[in-house]
Amino acid sequence: MNHTMKRVLAAVCTLAAAGGAVIATPAVAEERPLILVVPYPPGGSTDILARILQPRLSQQLGGRAVVVENRPGAASQIATAFVARAEPDGNTLLVSFDNHGINPAVKPKLPYDTFKDFVAIGQTVRFPLVIGANPSVPGDNLKEFLAAAAKQPPNKFNYASTGVGSLNHLAPEELKRLSKVELLHVPYGGGGPAIQAVVGGQANMTWLSFAALRGQIQAGKIKPLAVAGEKRLPELPNVPTVAESGFPGFVAYSWSGMFAPKGTPEATVKKLTADFKAVLADPEIRKKVTEAGFEIVASDGPALDAYVKSEYDRWSAFIKSSNINLDN
Numbered sequence: 001m002n003h004t005m006k007r008v009l010a011a012v013c014t015l016a017a018a019g020g021a022v023i024a025t026p027a028v029a030e031e032r033p034l035i036l037v038v039p040y041p042p043g044g045s046t047d048i049l050a051r052i053l054q055p056r057l058s059q060q061l062g063g064r065a066v067v068v069e070n071r072p073g074a075a076s077q078i079a080t081a082f083v084a085r086a087e088p089d090g091n092t093l094l095v096s097f098d099n100h101g102i103n104p105a106v107k108p109k110l111p112y113d114t115f116k117d118f119v120a121i122g123q124t125v126r127f128p129l130v131i132g133a134n135p136s137v138p139g140d141n142l143k144e145f146l147a148a149a150a151k152q153p154p155n156k157f158n159y160a161s162t163g164v165g166s167l168n169h170l171a172p173e174e175l176k177r178l179s180k181v182e183l184l185h186v187p188y189g190g191g192g193p194a195i196q197a198v199v200g201g202q203a204n205m206t207w208l209s210f211a212a213l214r215g216q217i218q219a220g221k222i223k224p225l226a227v228a229g230e231k232r233l234p235e236l237p238n239v240p241t242v243a244e245s246g247f248p249g250f251v252a253y254s255w256s257g258m259f260a261p262k263g264t265p266e267a268t269v270k271k272l273t274a275d276f277k278a279v280l281a282d283p284e285i286r287k288k289v290t291e292a293g294f295e296i297v298a299s300d301g302p303a304l305d306a307y308v309k310s311e312y313d314r315w316s317a318f319i320k321s322s323n324i325n326l327d328n
Contacts, residue, residue, distance in 0.1 A: 033065035035092045037083050039076035039099065040162065043192025045209035046097045049125060049256050052288050056279045068095075072190050075099055075163035077111060084112040088263035090272060093121065098167040098254045101311030105319055106165030106326050114308070119264050120301035121272045123257035124280060125294040128229025129171060130236070132213045132222040133205035134198050142226035142245040149181050158184035160194035160203035165326055168194075168207040170315055171228060171252035173324050178247050185325075198222055209254060210235060210293025228252035233293060255297070257304045273300050 036054070038047050050068045058066040071079035076099040086092035094100075104114045112118075131142060137157065139145035149157050161169040164187050176183055186203050188194040191212045197203040199221045206213075210233055216222040217236075224239045230251055232241060242250040258276060260269060279285055280298040289296055299307070319326070 032091045033067045035067050035069050036095050037079045038070045038095045039079035040190035041072045041192050044190045045212045048211045050095050056285050060275050081111040084117040086261050088261040090268035094259040096257045101308040102315050105316040117262050118259040120304040121258035123297045123299040123304040126253045126255040127209045127294045128227050129207040129252045130210050131225040137204050146179050146181050154182035155184040157204045158186050160197045160206040161187050163187050
């Protein structure tokens, strides 16, 4: 119970004790926290970003509580469906991930409509996938690894993803087609479990953000082979891009953005957009976000909608032109 409720109850009790008439008044509602629903377990890129933004967002909202709630499972469908069904009052938001634009291309029967059941607030960041491998994997970079893997039997090496149809499933499959090197896909329930599989040797490599891989890279438990961005990361200056490794034009950016349930008032959406832009403009937050390997976007809702549609179009075309296995 907050201080406002305590004061109201105390006043009512005082009147009652004094024999005064108690006039019925509307109950004073406690201010609800803003819930940021993350579709993956703790330790992944989306969770890391949400927790970087959480304290500064609370300040931006005048001290209002901001809660990060992890609802992993079904390649982000559980969290996304939960937000789709939430009250459209601006108190429950989806911290979306690249799956938001990819799922309608790979999942024929989603428990929600990606393009109709949500109101976009804005894209927060984007970040290139980093190919991180167990130190036992041959080669010091992607080019050397692929050369060594090409001499081995098919599927000698595998890679861990965050789930069937995720970006870090589709991007390696695209590279497989270009390189003609077979790698076995092993899906996991999120970035954290995928990392642990690579560190423990159950998987040979994974494609995740630098934010998710940084600790293990610094500890020498994972070695970076390549960055799937337009340019090298400042934090990994000696790690080439996938394009530099023999695949010109190859990029794979993951991203994160905020969505509210359909029906959320326009004024509420505009305020939330402004609040997130203010948080991302804060120098301390910008420093933390960029040091984690994220690139700040801070767009509005219409720009996020357009980006989701472009990602859907890209990966729909890839899936149709390949024989990729999307069975769960």
